[in-house]
Amino acid sequence: MELHELSISQLGSLIKNKEVSIPKLTRYMLDRIEKLDSAYGCYITVAEEKAMEQAADVQARLDGGNLDSPLAGIPMAVKDNICTKGILTTCASRMLYNFIPPYDAHVVGKLYENGAILLGKVNMDEFAMGSSTESSYFKKTFNPLDTERVPGGSSGGAAAAVASGEAIYCLGSYTGGSIRQPAAFCGCVGIKPTYGLVSRFGLVAYASSFDQVGPLTRTVSDCAMVLGAIAGHDPMDATSTRKRIPDYTKALVQDVRGLRIGIPGEFVDDSVDEDIRNAVFKAIQVFSEQGAECKEISIPVMEYVVPTYYIIALAEASSNLARYDGVKYGYRTSEYKDLIDMCKRTRSEGFGTEVKRRILLGTYVLSSGYFDAYYKKALKARTIISREFGRAFEECDIIMGPVAPTTAYKIGEKINDPLKMYMEDIFTVPANITGLPALAIPAGIDRNNMPIGLQLIGKRFDESTIFRAGYTFEQTIGSNWTSSRMNNQVNNQVKNK
Amino acid sequence: MNREKDYEVVIGLEVHAELATSSKIFCSCSTEFGGLPNTHCCPGCIGMPGTLPVLNKNVVEFAIRAGLATNCEISGFTKMDRKNYFYPDLPRAYQISQYDIPICKDGFIEIEINGVKKKIRIARIHIEEDAGKLVHDQWSTGSLVDYNRSGVPLIEIVTYPDMNSAEEARLFLEGLKAILQYTGVSDCKMQEGSLRADVNISVKPKSQEELGVRTEMKNLNSFRAIIRAIEAESRRQIEELESGGKIYRETRRWDDEKGVSFSMRSKEEAQDYRYFPESDIPPVIIDSEWVEEIRKSLPELPETRKRRYMEEYGLPAYDAEIITSSKALSDFFEETVKNGANAKTASNWIMGELLRLLKEKGVEDDSIPFPPVHLAKLIDIIEKGIITGTIAKKVFDNMFDSGKDPVAIVDEQGLKVVADTGTLLPVVKKVIENNPGSVADYKAGKTKALGFLMGQAMRETKGKADPKLINQLFIEELEKL
Ligand SMILES: [Zn+2]
Numbered sequence: 001m002e003l004h005e006l007s008i009s010q011l012g013s014l015i016k017n018k019e020v021s022i023p024k025l026t027r028y029m030l031d032r033i034e035k036l037d038s039a040y041g042c043y044i045t046v047a048e049e050k051a052m053e054q055a056a057d058v059q060a061r062l063d064g065g066n067l068d069s070p071l072a073g074i075p076m077a078v079k080d081n082i083c084t085k086g087i088l089t090t091c092a093s094r095m096l097y098n099f100i101p102p103y104d105a106h107v108v109g110k111l112y113e114n115g116a117i118l119l120g121k122v123n124m125d126e127f128a129m130g131s132s133t134e135s136s137y138f139k140k141t142f143n144p145l146d147t148e149r150v151p152g153g154s155s156g157g158a159a160a161a162v163a164s165g166e167a168i169y170c171l172g173s174y175t176g177g178s179i180r181q182p183a184a185f186c187g188c189v190g191i192k193p194t195y196g197l198v199s200r201f202g203l204v205a206y207a208s209s210f211d212q213v214g215p216l217t218r219t220v221s222d223c224a225m226v227l228g229a230i231a232g233h234d235p236m237d238a239t240s241t242r243k244r245i246p247d248y249t250k251a252l253v254q255d256v257r258g259l260r261i262g263i264p265g266e267f268v269d270d271s272v273d274e275d276i277r278n279a280v281f282k283a284i285q286v287f288s289e290q291g292a293e294c295k296e297i298s299i300p301v302m303e304y305v306v307p308t309y310y311i312i313a314l315a316e317a318s319s320n321l322a323r324y325d326g327v328k329y330g331y332r333t334s335e336y337k338d339l340i341d342m343c344k345r346t347r348s349e350g351f352g353t354e355v356k357r358r359i360l361l362g363t364y365v366l367s368s369g370y371f372d373a374y375y376k377k378a379l380k381a382r383t384i385i386s387r388e389f390g391r392a393f394e395e396c397d398i399i400m401g402p403v404a405p406t407t408a409y410k411i412g413e414k415i416n417d418p419l420k421m422y423m424e425d426i427f428t429v430p431a432n433i434t435g436l437p438a439l440a441i442p443a444g445i446d447r448n449n450m451p452i453g454l455q456l457i458g459k460r461f462d463e464s465t466i467f468r469a470g471y472t473f474e475q476t477i478g479s480n481w482t483s484s485r486m487n488n489q490v491n492n493q494v495k496n497k
Numbered sequence: 498m499n500r501e502k503d504y505e506v507v508i509g510l511e512v513h514a515e516l517a518t519s520s521k522i523f524c525s526c527s528t529e530f531g532g533l534p535n536t537h538c539c540p541g542c543i544g545m546p547g548t549l550p551v552l553n554k555n556v557v558e559f560a561i562r563a564g565l566a567t568n569c570e571i572s573g574f575t576k577m578d579r580k581n582y583f584y585p586d587l588p589r590a591y592q593i594s595q596y597d598i599p600i601c602k603d604g605f606i607e608i609e610i611n612g613v614k615k616k617i618r619i620a621r622i623h624i625e626e627d628a629g630k631l632v633h634d635q636w637s638t639g640s641l642v643d644y645n646r647s648g649v650p651l652i653e654i655v656t657y658p659d660m661n662s663a664e665e666a667r668l669f670l671e672g673l674k675a676i677l678q679y680t681g682v683s684d685c686k687m688q689e690g691s692l693r694a695d696v697n698i699s700v701k702p703k704s705q706e707e708l709g710v711r712t713e714m715k716n717l718n719s720f721r722a723i724i725r726a727i728e729a730e731s732r733r734q735i736e737e738l739e740s741g742g743k744i745y746r747e748t749r750r751w752d753d754e755k756g757v758s759f760s761m762r763s764k765e766e767a768q769d770y771r772y773f774p775e776s777d778i779p780p781v782i783i784d785s786e787w788v789e790e791i792r793k794s795l796p797e798l799p800e801t802r803k804r805r806y807m808e809e810y811g812l813p814a815y816d817a818e819i820i821t822s823s824k825a826l827s828d829f830f831e832e833t834v835k836n837g838a839n840a841k842t843a844s845n846w847i848m849g850e851l852l853r854l855l856k857e858k859g860v861e862d863d864s865i866p867f868p869p870v871h872l873a874k875l876i877d878i879i880e881k882g883i884i885t886g887t888i889a890k891k892v893f894d895n896m897f898d899s900g901k902d903p904v905a906i907v908d909e910q911g912l913k914v915v916a917d918t919g920t921l922l923p924v925v926k927k928v929i930e931n932n933p934g935s936v937a938d939y940k941a942g943k944t945k946a947l948g949f950l951m952g953q954a955m956r957e958t959k960g961k962a963d964p965k966l967i968n969q970l971f972i973e974e975l976e977k978l
Contacts, residue, residue, distance in 0.1 A: 082547075083546070083547040089546075089547075091546070096546065099546070101540075101545065101546070101547065102540060102545075103540055103545075103547075103548075105547060200549060201547065201548070201549050202547040202548075203547055204546040204547050205546070205547070205777075208776040208777050209776035235551065236549060236551060237549050237551070238549065238550070238551045238552060238777065238778050238779055239776070239777065239778075239779055315773060316773075316776065318581075318771075319579055319581050319590075319591050319771070319773070322581060322583065322589070322590030322591060323544045323546070323588065323589045323590045325583065325585065325590060327585045327588075327642065328543055328544065328545070328588060329545065329546075339585055339640060340583075343583060343585075363771065366581070366771035366773055367769055367771060368769045368771075371771075371773075375773060
């Protein structure tokens with residue numbers, strides 16, 4: 001196997017045993033990006049010089065015995081809405097085309113402490129608003145498994161980079177489905193941690209009460225390792241937990257005996273693609289054979305989940321994105337009459353269509369006369385949805401279902417139909433609304449050879465249980481079956497381009 | 498025709514006070530006044546993407562202190578909200594404030610007007626952040642913005658429309674200012690903008706039950722401006738109504754130089770602030786233990802102090818009121834007394850010479866240029882007869898200007914009382930010789946003439962003559978004539 005196909009722990013032992021040096025591994029990855037990225041469009045910024053500097057530095061720290069982390073020397077990439085000191089952070093928007101933060105996001109700092117090597121910043125939907133990475137101001141990202149298809153979004157660049165071996169792992173961000181949905185579309189593993197587990201400091205805000213950072217990886221154990229490194233309290237984020245973070249790698253055991261897994265009927269109804277439904281049924285079979293107790297449950301509020309999510313998220317977004325006015329940083333229009341005119345023109349020219357649509361919708365639902373009918377009602381619905389999930393968790397330890405109702409669709413297929421696009425989020429947003437942790441893992445392929453994602457939702461701060469179940473599932477079906485097949489598929493796509 | 502007396506003026510205040518915390522409300526930047534533009538700033542203060550506000554616990558504590566000192570109820574559960582509007586001095590384009598659950602509510606301050614006590618109710622006290630400020634320099638074609646003030650913690654104190662005259666508003670503000678200073682919540686330096694007020698005013702015929710339409714004047718930053726604005730605006734409204742006009746609900750800008758207000762924008766087209774909960778800051782739980790702890794730590798408040806001054810020191814109500822209305826002045830008085838001065842004498846000096854000089858020289862009462870112990874010493878040497886009262890005023894002036902010890906001033910300038918007959922008798926004789934008219938008056942029974950003669954003698958001795966001795970010498974000498 002080639003270097004880019006290896007997992008974090010495999011690469012870790014190569015580095016430890018001096019079979020590969022960190023600078024050499026980093027060079028290898030940078031060359032691979034150079035070779036492939038024109039085909040996939042994963043990266044907005046490749047931080048070549050900085051990556052090589054870091055590689056030398058981490059190698060020295062490791063050789064000097066000053067570093068002991070499974071992530072030491074492993075090359076990774078970060079979604080472009082996560083701040084990196086001295087490196088462009090654009091949110092894939094013209095509005096921040098020139099923004100270089102003077103600080104690192106908390107999660108980036110944590111990864112640096114662990115000796116991670118930052119290859120660059122990966123593409124996304126503009127300000128994370130989208131489910132296909134088609135709304136980036138800079139470029140489209142193509143699904144490495146079929147370049148006519150989208151990689152999902154908004155963390156599409158991150159998923160595509162992991163799937164194509166342009167990064168060993170990535171940090172993505174979740175507001176709605178982003179990370180789990182692109183992970184599913186690209187055959188990767190992704191987790192949305194419990195709200196508050198990971199600091200949001202340095203994550204450019206979209207919807208503050210939903211936003212979370214999480215890893216995108218190729219295996220469940222890689223995912224557990226990265227999450228362990230970035231989780232925990234940060235005094236700079238008042239919503240970050242003070243709970244002690246368990247060692248997630250301890251959860252990586254193949255044992256689900258007695259685990260109660262609930263499958264909501266609403267997650268496998270007719271709206272879901274047949275191949276995906278079958279994959280879920282197959283998963284039920286796998287878990288049952290492993291000794292878990294699978295049962296059907298019901299979450300009747302599912303039909304309110306998407307509108308509730310969008311109303312609250314867009315309300316928060318309209319406020320969070322108000323700061324981009326051309327005064328302090330980022331894009332500023334070139335000609336204007338006065339302050340207000342400057343602000344208006346800057347925002348008209350700096351934001352893309354989808355972002356403007358969401359700002360307008362968010363402003364609308366907060367406006368006097370509509371506030372009670374929309375925003376206030378949505379807050380109430382959020383409480384009810386949380387309560388229903390809480391009740392469901394009285395009878396099970398995990399709620400299982402598909403990540404999305406479809407697999408990766410064709411580029412351009414849904415971009416002009418926002419409502420259809422929003423419905424893509426139906427199975428991923430419940431975890432965001434309720435703040436619950438949710439893991440996406442590969443669970444087979446559909447009739448077009450596109451990967452299907454399985455979602456495991458856990459109780460608050462109970463990431464360990466979903467890791468255990470995910471690991472068991474992955475080990476049972478064969479840990480690398482997806483990626484070796486994927487690798488061939490990826491290589492074919494490169495040849496075709 | 499003056500119909501003002503047929504109308505009742507109704508006034509409500511929204512007072513913004515800057516809290517005296519050393520760091521800002523959501524970051525650790527300094528709150529110090531001044532500094533080069535944008536030097537008390539971090540990425541958070543200028544709203545950079547990815548930064549998050551973390552609530553400074555001291556700000557909550559200061560607000561609780563203010564609430565307890567103004568008889569408010571403290572909320573056990575409170576939260577922050579976003580107030581959305583675009584303006585370049587507001588870096589995030591929303592102000593983090595409090596909307597429906599303020600930290601404190603339902604309090605009051607008592608004022609005394611014409612000997613009658615009156616409660617001015619406080620509807621709420623909430624915390625929020627200050628904005629930066631736009632700078633329009635002549636040498637620059639554009640506008641500049643300074644974010645040093647951005648994130649400085651404020652409390653907003655909102656009263657009910659319980660005041661019916663500019664005087665009542667002034668008394669309320671004086672009382673509030675003293676409370677905020679005593680509790681250390683705010684230094685209330687108006688010239689630095691740390692206390693400012695929005696004024697809501699309406700008028701109605703006295704016979705009418707319901708309130709009239711109100712107008713609002715924003716950001717008045719001196720007591721004088723507030724009083725003048727209230728007087729002018731209530732007059733304007735009455736004149737408008739008297740001439741058959743209508744009052745519109747609107748915001749007006751007060752021009753203190755011209756002494757008039759201008760219509761700014763009407764409330765109909767007022768901004769929709771789209772308040773909603775600030776999810777970056779978790780709700781704050783205030784348990785009763787914390788509140789009790791703060792209550793116990795509250796210092797003596799102005800009202801209590803005033804009563805103590807009257808009972809313990811026998812000060813007249815007026816003097817006690819004036820001195821306690823300023824924490825700085827009151828602390829100065831206490832220190833003077835602690836240093837051995839007679840309380841009433843100390844109070845007289847403060848009420849008289851000190852206040853006069855502060856006003857004359859434009860010095861704030863928290864910057865008295867000499868220590869209380871100097872006043873105590875001055876009082877001491879007067880009482881011991883080392884200097885005369887006339888000289889004492891001179892020494893006081895000198896003390897105020899130079900900050901020197903009064904004893905040193907007396908020594909340096911040789912200002913001690915002259916009390917020997919050998920020196921004073923020739924002076925007395927000379928005055929009698931030079932003022933035959935006054936002498937004749939005295940002889941004719943006009944005893945007032947003696948005062949004039951003594952004044953002349955004092956002038957001759959530059960005020961240093963012992964008044965008792967010189968009085969005695971005059972009487973003796975005049976008898977001889
Ligand atoms: Zn700051």
